[in-house]
Amino acid sequence: MAWFSLLMFGFMYLPIAVLAFYSFNDSRYSTGWKGFTWKWYQLFLSDSRILTALANSLLVAGFAVAIAAVIGTLMAVGLARYRFPGKQLYQSVAYLPLIVPDISIAVATLVFLAAVAIPFSGGLVQLGLGTIIAAHVVFCLSYIAIVVSTRINALDPHLEEAALDLGATPFQAFIQVLLPELMPAIVSGCLLAFVLSLDDFLISSFTTGGGVKTLPIEIFGRIRTGVKPDINALSVILITVTGFLFALAEYLRYRTEQKRQKRFQN
Amino acid sequence: MTADSPSRQTTPQALPKWLEPFFLLMPAGLWLLLLLVLPTLLIFELSFVPGIRPGQVVNPSGLDNYFRILHPDYLPVLWRSLFFSVSTTFLTLVLGFPVAYWIALKIPKQWQNFVLLSFVLPLWTSSLLRSYAWITILRPTGVLNTALSLVKIPPLDILNREPAVLIGMTYSLLPYMVLILYAALEKLDRRLLEAASDLGATPSQAFWQVTVPQSLTGIAAGALLVFITSMGDFVNPELLGGASSMTVARLVYNQFLGVTQNWGFGSALSMILTLVVSIAIALLLKYGDRSAASGV
Amino acid sequence: MPPRRFSSAAISRRRFLQTSAAIAAGLASPGCGWTLAEVRPADAKGDQDKLGIYTWESYIDPELIQTFRTQTALDVAYDIYDSNEVMMATIRSGKGTNYSVVYPSDYAVAEMIGKKELLRLDKSRINGLENLMPEFQNSAFDPNNAYSVPVSWGTTGLIYNADELKIDITDWSDLWNLKQQLTRRMTMLADMREVMGATLKSLGYSYNSDNPAEIQQAYDKLTELKPALATFTTDAWQNQLIAGDYLLCMAFSMDAVSVMQENPDLNLRYVIPKSGTSLWNDTMAILSTAPNLDAAYEWINYMLQPAIAVDITKRLFFATPNQSAYDQLPNPLRNNQSLFPPEAILKPCERLTNLEPKIAELYDRYWTRLTSK
Numbered sequence: 001m002a003w004f005s006l007l008m009f010g011f012m013y014l015p016i017a018v019l020a021f022y023s024f025n026d027s028r029y030s031t032g033w034k035g036f037t038w039k040w041y042q043l044f045l046s047d048s049r050i051l052t053a054l055a056n057s058l059l060v061a062g063f064a065v066a067i068a069a070v071i072g073t074l075m076a077v078g079l080a081r082y083r084f085p086g087k088q089l090y091q092s093v094a095y096l097p098l099i100v101p102d103i104s105i106a107v108a109t110l111v112f113l114a115a116v117a118i119p120f121s122g123g124l125v126q127l128g129l130g131t132i133i134a135a136h137v138v139f140c141l142s143y144i145a146i147v148v149s150t151r152i153n154a155l156d157p158h159l160e161e162a163a164l165d166l167g168a169t170p171f172q173a174f175i176q177v178l179l180p181e182l183m184p185a186i187v188s189g190c191l192l193a194f195v196l197s198l199d200d201f202l203i204s205s206f207t208t209g210g211g212v213k214t215l216p217i218e219i220f221g222r223i224r225t226g227v228k229p230d231i232n233a234l235s236v237i238l239i240t241v242t243g244f245l246f247a248l249a250e251y252l253r254y255r256t257e258q259k260r261q262k263r264f265q266n
Numbered sequence: 267m268t269a270d271s272p273s274r275q276t277t278p279q280a281l282p283k284w285l286e287p288f289f290l291l292m293p294a295g296l297w298l299l300l301l302l303v304l305p306t307l308l309i310f311e312l313s314f315v316p317g318i319r320p321g322q323v324v325n326p327s328g329l330d331n332y333f334r335i336l337h338p339d340y341l342p343v344l345w346r347s348l349f350f351s352v353s354t355t356f357l358t359l360v361l362g363f364p365v366a367y368w369i370a371l372k373i374p375k376q377w378q379n380f381v382l383l384s385f386v387l388p389l390w391t392s393s394l395l396r397s398y399a400w401i402t403i404l405r406p407t408g409v410l411n412t413a414l415s416l417v418k419i420p421p422l423d424i425l426n427r428e429p430a431v432l433i434g435m436t437y438s439l440l441p442y443m444v445l446i447l448y449a450a451l452e453k454l455d456r457r458l459l460e461a462a463s464d465l466g467a468t469p470s471q472a473f474w475q476v477t478v479p480q481s482l483t484g485i486a487a488g489a490l491l492v493f494i495t496s497m498g499d500f501v502n503p504e505l506l507g508g509a510s511s512m513t514v515a516r517l518v519y520n521q522f523l524g525v526t527q528n529w530g531f532g533s534a535l536s537m538i539l540t541l542v543v544s545i546a547i548a549l550l551l552k553y554g555d556r557s558a559a560s561g562v
Numbered sequence: 563m564p565p566r567r568f569s570s571a572a573i574s575r576r577r578f579l580q581t582s583a584a585i586a587a588g589l590a591s592p593g594c595g596w597t598l599a600e601v602r603p604a605d606a607k608g609d610q611d612k613l614g615i616y617t618w619e620s621y622i623d624p625e626l627i628q629t630f631r632t633q634t635a636l637d638v639a640y641d642i643y644d645s646n647e648v649m650m651a652t653i654r655s656g657k658g659t660n661y662s663v664v665y666p667s668d669y670a671v672a673e674m675i676g677k678k679e680l681l682r683l684d685k686s687r688i689n690g691l692e693n694l695m696p697e698f699q700n701s702a703f704d705p706n707n708a709y710s711v712p713v714s715w716g717t718t719g720l721i722y723n724a725d726e727l728k729i730d731i732t733d734w735s736d737l738w739n740l741k742q743q744l745t746r747r748m749t750m751l752a753d754m755r756e757v758m759g760a761t762l763k764s765l766g767y768s769y770n771s772d773n774p775a776e777i778q779q780a781y782d783k784l785t786e787l788k789p790a791l792a793t794f795t796t797d798a799w800q801n802q803l804i805a806g807d808y809l810l811c812m813a814f815s816m817d818a819v820s821v822m823q824e825n826p827d828l829n830l831r832y833v834i835p836k837s838g839t840s841l842w843n844d845t846m847a848i849l850s851t852a853p854n855l856d857a858a859y860e861w862i863n864y865m866l867q868p869a870i871a872v873d874i875t876k877r878l879f880f881a882t883p884n885q886s887a888y889d890q891l892p893n894p895l896r897n898n899q900s901l902f903p904p905e906a907i908l909k910p911c912e913r914l915t916n917l918e919p920k921i922a923e924l925y926d927r928y929w930t931r932l933t934s935k
Binding site for chain 1 (some may be wrong): 286287289290291292293295297298299300301302303304305306309312320323335361362364365367368369372383384385387388390391392393394395396398399400401402403405408412437440441494495497498500501505515518519522523529532533536537539540543544548
């Protein structure tokens with residue numbers, strides 16, 4: 001079983017290794033090793049179209065996650081605390097993006113924009129960065145909400161009550177008691193949503209316009225029209241950066257857990 | 267007047283009770299209504315308009331778009347999508363279960379998280395780039411065939427055919443399956459296994475009669491996730507499938523962003539896709555109820 | 563860690579579907595008569611320093627843009643398409659509001675003029691039209707170049723690796739003859755008119771056939787060939803041909819010449835099929851929804867400059883219709899038979915004409931069926 005698992009590990013990392021290999025290979029087309037070179041990295045760093053696309057992706061992910069973090073957390077808290085008529089319906093709609101395939105969401109959003117948003121706003125709303133962000137908020141919402149709600153359910157409900165007893169307004173209780181408790185879940189949900197937004201191809205393709213490209217759209221376009229090896233350099237950079245960020249996040253989580261354990265012990 | 271005994275709430279109750287939940291739930295609700303519910307209803311309506319393209323007037327007129335999928339040119343597309351999804355589900359299950367088992371039951375507790383996360387780490391890189399890497403590997407003069415030629419095996423013609431798509435899809439979804447199976451196997455009560463072996467069960471019997479039934483919910487959850495995601499997968503069939511591996515997701519893409527511009531048919535396809543996914547979920551729930559009722 | 567994608571949401575989902583079906587049924591009945599995404603003319607509020615261009619891969623490169631910026635201080639943002647149909651679809655679905663200049667081919671120009679998608683050119687703002695060769699001063703699809711300016715012309719043919727493929731390719735029928743040998747080592751263009759036209763030609767019919775029976779035959783013949791094709795691609799075949807993955811590709815002349823020029827060590831050959839092929843023109847045109855008219859005219863004037871035309875022909879290898887540019891080309895390029903084929907070879911070639919709507923729909927349907935299988 002161990003051997004098989006190691007084989008599967010190899011399978012998982014094979015494409016990564018291939019990308020890394022060719023990012024240093026001094027050849028445009030051939031499969032064999034033709035010498036070590038940094039030129040694809042240099043080419044990538046001077047490729048303004050890819051850098052713009054990368055910047056767009058980061059912008060979209062940043063804004064979408066920021067908005068979704070706020071309204072998603074509020075929504076998760078609201079769903080956990082209150083009962084109201086139509087709650088089942090609200091909940092199922094909220095978690096719909098987790099179930100429905102991306103392409104259905106993408107199609108629906110494009111139709112909505114084309115049929116309602118653009119005509120009714122008199123051309124004020126146009127397909128572009130804003131519409132991509134708006135579409136991304138939808139699924140980021142769901143992911144953040146579900147991560148946060150798992151955490152809320154595990155929380156001690158009496159903490160907030162205690163704060164209210166001590167004279168805090170509900171608003172203060174929320175900010176100073178609930179929010180810090182939820183913070184690890186919010187951060188972890190945001191991280192998840194951020195990565196998903198960066199990687200999204202379909203929803204971005206359908207809701208973009210005016211020449212705005214996110215990274216996956218640009219990469220896809222290049223694969224269609226002939227790839228230059230600077231794509232390999234890009235992938236290695238992306239992998240190392242995300243790997244690093246992820247290790248950082250894990251480390252921070254580990255540290256907070258440690259601190260928490262210590263606090264309970266004292 | 268301070269004759270009243272000091273009350274708990276020093277702030278006057280001037281705000282109505284529904285304000286707090288409203289404030290919490292309204293922003294997200296509005297966003298979802300506008301960008302999820304309304305769009306879905308719109309494509310539902312659009313799916314009844316045959317052959318509509320942008321610039322035309324919408325007049326729902328019938329189920330033509332739905333019947334179109336039954337046409338002999340399009341029905342194979344649906345079957346092919348189902349074939350890919352079912353096969354991918356099966357493959358990820360078969361390949362992922364041993365890995366999840368190994369991590370959950372054979373690796374010491376403190377290392378489990380690390381090993382699991384390092385298995386899943388490739389997930390955090392762009393899925394497009396990973397599929398593109400498979401092109402480099404599976405090309406006629408790619409890495410695979412070069413390696414095979416070194417050991418004198420004749421080259422394999424994989425790219426631009428179904429096997430390449432299966433490899434790509436399995437690769438993309440294996441980490442998800444492993445994660446879910448791990449979560450289920452981690453909760454496995456080892457004492458059950460001990461008891462089984464005490465009672466004289468062989469490892470194989472213990473596996474099939476204790477481990478598998480106990481992790482059935484995990485298996486079902488993983489299978490459902492993989493099935494749904496692979497039904498909607500566009501990138502792998504598009505990049506690795508070539509001219510002859512059309513799937514439902516690619517077909518939908520072509521209706522909106524390709525040359526065809528038949529938004530009505532595309533909407534209908536999208537609804538059919540959602541329907542297939544719903545059926546899968548419904549089946550799971552039915553099966554889930556049954557297994558819970560007859561549970562060990 | 564990605565969470566499990568469902569929970570009690572799954573159960574409630576069925577109820578959601580039921581309720582939404584009810585709502586939708588109620589909505590759908592009176593909710594008709596609205597129009598889907600009309601593209602409205604821009605209010606010229608676009609960024610006046612930027613020019614949006616929508617063009618083919620082969621007609622643009624960073625150097626061209628750089629020189630333009632030095633000359634005019636205007637920035638260019640461009641996007642690529644690989645067939646006229648994709649370009650027209652993008653414009654019509656409302657995603658082209660950023661573009662001022664577009665590069666339609668001959669028949670596409672005619673179609674777009676008919677749909678009022680192109681701006682009537684103000685000739686007083688263009689200089690350099692007299693540089694064009696006499697045969698390009700007027701055209702069947704756009705009389706007197708009222709809406710478009712020719713920028714390139716060429717043929718469609720087959721490019722192959724003569725070393726790997728020991729046979730001489732001469733005609734479209736070779737694709738069918740080599741079906742068994744070259745399974746998935748052949749590609750055709752992702753272009754409906756070109757592929758259907760080539761097949762029609764191989765059956766002895768016209769590239770622009772409007773006879774439903776003939777079109778049906780072409781479709782059947784293509785269905786035969788399709789399993790042997792790796793993919794339909796207009797640009798992506800280049801890297802793969804050089805790498806040796808593909809051995810025989812349908813290509814536009816300028817792409818073929820470009821690949822051959824950049825890889826002199828490979829024995830690549832471009833062939834114009836004996837039974838004839840399409841003789842196409844590509845043009846520059848201004849969209850009626852263009853956000854930046856001034857910049858658009860600047861670009862057209864820039865491209866008409868002989869110096870620029872010579873430069874790009876030498877770099878990007880497309881056949882220029884610019885007479886003074888042609889005169890200034892170095893001899894090897896001028897005598898390049900793939901780029902500037904002699905009359906004899908051009909005789910059986912046809913120009914693509916605009917199809918009437920019913921026939922265009924027929925082509926469209928067959929093409930959709932072909933690519934959807």
